[in-house]
Amino acid sequence: DGGITQSPKYLFRKEGQNVTLSCEQNLNHDAMYWYRQDPGQGLRLIYYSQIVNDFQKGDIAEGYSVSREKKESFPLTVTSAQKNPTAFYLCASSSGTGFYEQYFGPGTRLTVT
Amino acid sequence: GNSVTQMEGPVTLSEEAFLTINCTYTATGYPSLFWYVQYPGEGLQLLLKATKADDKGSNKGFEATYRKETTSFHLEKGSVQVSDSAVYFCALMTNYGGATNKLIFGTGTLLAVQP
Numbered sequence: 001d002g003g004i005t006q007s008p009k010y011l012f013r014k015e016g017q018n019v020t021l022s023c024e025q026n027l028n029h030d031a032m033y034w035y036r037q038d039p040g041q042g043l044r045l046i047y048y049s050q051i052v053n054d055f056q057k058g059d060i061a062e063g064y065s066v067s068r069e070k071k072e073s074f075p076l077t078v079t080s081a082q083k084n085p086t087a088f089y090l091c092a093s094s095s096g097t098g099f100y101e102q103y104f105g106p107g108t109r110l111t112v113t
Numbered sequence: 114g115n116s117v118t119q120m121e122g123p124v125t126l127s128e129e130a131f132l133t134i135n136c137t138y139t140a141t142g143y144p145s146l147f148w149y150v151q152y153p154g155e156g157l158q159l160l161l162k163a164t165k166a167d168d169k170g171s172n173k174g175f176e177a178t179y180r181k182e183t184t185s186f187h188l189e190k191g192s193v194q195v196s197d198s199a200v201y202f203c204a205l206m207t208n209y210g211g212a213t214n215k216l217i218f219g220t221g222t223l224l225a226v227q228p
Contacts, residue, residue, distance in 0.1 A: 004156075006156075033216075040220060040221075041220055041221075042117070042202060042204075042217075042218030042219050042220045042221060043157075043202070043216070043218045044218075045215060045216070048215075058215075090156055090157065092157075092216075101147075101159055101162065102159075102216055103159075104149075104156040104157040104158070105156050106155055106156045107154075107155065107156045
């Protein structure tokens, strides 16, 4: 079955540590996205990538970094510079840059203490 | 700027009741409109969409009509079930930076259906 996988589902880190969240898709989609979800809020766009080896900042990119070395993979690193990293992180992909539906992964809940 | 406003929850209904979740939007141009559903601890699933004015999206008994004159996309279901309990997000998609289209979400509405 095609879809998006995110791992792990739950992640715990100490403050000051960088942590990388995995996102893999086998939908052959060109575009991939990272969103952050906080309680009682909608999703906010962190980074997006339209094609391999290219990515752009979203609305809240500070303290985050990404790479897109393969079409299937779009890992997100939460750095120690991110002031409030505890959140639910969702990865999504879409087949192109038109008004295409975005498909979401199951999410990773990151807790930093 | 572009934005989505949803009614605040939680919305608590008895099984078989009629559901309406209000959603209004502000956008330049002609956005596409979406309803996503999020079950506890999971990612988002597309519930329905509409890409132009007067389009009606429908799925699993849910419906929403794209009303340009009132800038609204209200979600309705005639008879809710306990399994419909989830958070519902209204979203619009518009051009972002001229290249990639961006989803803009409302804050979500929690629906709790009691047996």
